[in-house]
Amino acid sequence: MSQTKEAFAKATALDTEIAVSTRNICKNYGAVEALKNLSLDFPRGQLTSLLGPSGCGKTTLLKIIAGLLEPTSGEVEVNGRLVTGPGPNRAFVFQDFALLPWASVMRNVAFGLELRGVAKSEREAIAERYIREVGLAGFEKSFPHELSGGMRQRVGLARALSVDAKVLLLDEPFSAVDEQTRRKFQEDMLNLVAHENKTFIFVTHSIEEAVFISDQIAILLPRPSRVSEIIRPTGFRNRDMGNIRRDPEYLDIVDQIWASLRSYVE
Amino acid sequence: MKIGNYQLPNMSSLLLWGLLWEIIGRSGMTFFVPPLSEVVMTLFSVIGTPAFIKALSETAYAFFAGVFFAIAIGVPIGVLMGKSRLIDELLLPWVNMFLSAPLTALVPVLMVLFGFGMKSIIITTTLFAIWIIILNTRAGVKQINRSLIEMARSFGATARDAFFKIYIWAALPEILNGVRIGVIRAVKGVIIGQLLISIVGFGALFELYSANFLMAHFWAVLIVLFAMAFAVSELLAYLERRVSYYASTR
Numbered sequence: 001m002s003q004t005k006e007a008f009a010k011a012t013a014l015d016t017e018i019a020v021s022t023r024n025i026c027k028n029y030g031a032v033e034a035l036k037n038l039s040l041d042f043p044r045g046q047l048t049s050l051l052g053p054s055g056c057g058k059t060t061l062l063k064i065i066a067g068l069l070e071p072t073s074g075e076v077e078v079n080g081r082l083v084t085g086p087g088p089n090r091a092f093v094f095q096d097f098a099l100l101p102w103a104s105v106m107r108n109v110a111f112g113l114e115l116r117g118v119a120k121s122e123r124e125a126i127a128e129r130y131i132r133e134v135g136l137a138g139f140e141k142s143f144p145h146e147l148s149g150g151m152r153q154r155v156g157l158a159r160a161l162s163v164d165a166k167v168l169l170l171d172e173p174f175s176a177v178d179e180q181t182r183r184k185f186q187e188d189m190l191n192l193v194a195h196e197n198k199t200f201i202f203v204t205h206s207i208e209e210a211v212f213i214s215d216q217i218a219i220l221l222p223r224p225s226r227v228s229e230i231i232r233p234t235g236f237r238n239r240d241m242g243n244i245r246r247d248p249e250y251l252d253i254v255d256q257i258w259a260s261l262r263s264y265v266e
Numbered sequence: 267m268k269i270g271n272y273q274l275p276n277m278s279s280l281l282l283w284g285l286l287w288e289i290i291g292r293s294g295m296t297f298f299v300p301p302l303s304e305v306v307m308t309l310f311s312v313i314g315t316p317a318f319i320k321a322l323s324e325t326a327y328a329f330f331a332g333v334f335f336a337i338a339i340g341v342p343i344g345v346l347m348g349k350s351r352l353i354d355e356l357l358l359p360w361v362n363m364f365l366s367a368p369l370t371a372l373v374p375v376l377m378v379l380f381g382f383g384m385k386s387i388i389i390t391t392t393l394f395a396i397w398i399i400i401l402n403t404r405a406g407v408k409q410i411n412r413s414l415i416e417m418a419r420s421f422g423a424t425a426r427d428a429f430f431k432i433y434i435w436a437a438l439p440e441i442l443n444g445v446r447i448g449v450i451r452a453v454k455g456v457i458i459g460q461l462l463i464s465i466v467g468f469g470a471l472f473e474l475y476s477a478n479f480l481m482a483h484f485w486a487v488l489i490v491l492f493a494m495a496f497a498v499s500e501l502l503a504y505l506e507r508r509v510s511y512y513a514s515t516r
């Protein structure tokens with residue numbers, strides 16, 4: 001009796017640990033099989049990277065979790081609830097930024113809150129804080145076509161952060177920013193993960209970036225894609241950020257991932 | 267236009283044509299063309315008369331009401347056609363047919379259906395303007411970046427939010443272009459409607475002038491109409507240029 005109770009307690013504890021879980025996801029676009037039988041759990045409060053060759057279905061998986069796409073079969077649970085569509089517990093950073101070209105940076109960043117019916121003064125105060133946080137202070141009144149690619153990407157990032165969702169879905173959020181800013185953002189991201197109890201699902205093409213910021217890295221195979229490997233860097237997570245890139249475990253994992261991905265590049 | 271190295275101001279070619287008109291008018295070739303100076307004098311004398319003001323206000327009323335309905339009905343239909351494959355396939359053949367149909371032939375039918383009054387003229391105006399507005403709105407919606415719609419959905423936009431905050435704005439350059447062409451067609455519609463019904467607005471005036479061979483009056487009113495149509499179309503062209511900055515970056 002006590003044994004089952006214990007097992008039950010353990011199971012529920014495990015349950016709450018998992019913020020997002022995908023089970024046996026298949027997704028076909030007509031004849032194209034983008035995802036096949038993909039199952040993956042995303043622990044709460046951690047950052048999971050999806051790493052894989054271009055066109056392997058990373059964006060597709062992210063959109064299915066966001067509720068923007070219906071999987072052909074399989075299911076997604078967020079906080080134990082089945083996903084049937086978009087919801088306020090998830091925010092998306094789009095690969096192509098998806099900014100309103102006719103709206104200022106301020107309105108773009110506040111747009112998520114606007115759609116949720118937050119009063120103008122309140123949402124602009126929140127937006128202003130995140131505009132500053134992504135380093136765009138002074139550009140509040142600019143329009144997207146007046147910004148560089150990297151700056152636009154940061155507007156999309158600020159918009160997703162400002163709605164304060166528990167799960168953040170980031171589709172190559174740093175792909176257009178310069179290397180210096182990128183490193184700063186990676187460090188900011190580590191701080192964000194450490195201090196806010198949010199779950200991050202992060203798509204990237206950069207092996208180094210994935211190893212640097214992730215608690216868990218899922219390597220996806222090319223189409224039809226499944227998870228081929230899950231890597232959990234642990235050793236250097238609690239170290240000083242400045243030293244991570246010199247850590248032997250960091251370098252080993254980068255090499256190991258490269259070894260398993262290189263066959264698909266050649 | 268350029269003469270030698272001297273850049274003449276815009277539309278100075280009109281002066282040349284005005285001069286030609288004056289000469290033909292003075293030569294007395296035909297009673298149909300009085301000299302331009304006489305037309306202009308008549309214009310100023312006619313403009314303040316109660317008959318003219320009544321015609322103008324009736325025409326303006328019919329025109330704006332017609333354009334209002336064309337936009338208020340045309341834009342939502344265009345958006346629906348751009349969004350939904352099914353609605354598009356149902357409606358597109360009709361819209362294309364009406365776009366090129368000789369709508370003037372329909373006016374007598376409208377008169378039978380809606381009477382010899384303002385109502386028929388407004389409906390005629392709407393019918394002239396609406397099809398191009400629908401088609402352009404549809405084209406504008408079809409080219410909207412899918413990401414914008416997904417973005418709005420992911421932040422919980424309702425269908426209403428999406429319509430007023432995404433579709434209308436993302437398709438605005440095309441919509442304005444459609445409205446501009448629609449307005450030019452509406453001017454035709456409102457005049458043709460009035461001419462055929464000819465008991466309201468400028469239709470009544472034209473009837474009066476041509477029956478009495480008052481050609482200077484006739485031309486004066488026509489110039490006023492042209493000028494108004496031109497002004498409205500220029501205003502819309504200006505609005506179109508205001509939004510063109512993002513037409514290329516959507």
Ligand SMILES: Nc1ncnc2c1ncn2[C@@H]1O[C@H](COP(=O)(O)OP(=O)(O)OP(=O)(O)O)[C@@H](O)[C@H]1O
Binds near residue numbers: 059
């Ligand atoms: N709307 C669509 N219709 C048809 N096929 C699609 C569609 N969207 C994606 N695909 C296909 O599904 C596969 C996965 O696409 P997806 O965008 O998810 O890849 P990705 O991993 O995000 O690639 P990248 O790293 O280049 O962004 C691709 O091969 C693509 O051709």
Ligand SMILES: [Mg+2]
Binds near residue numbers: 059171
């Ligand atoms: Mg992608």
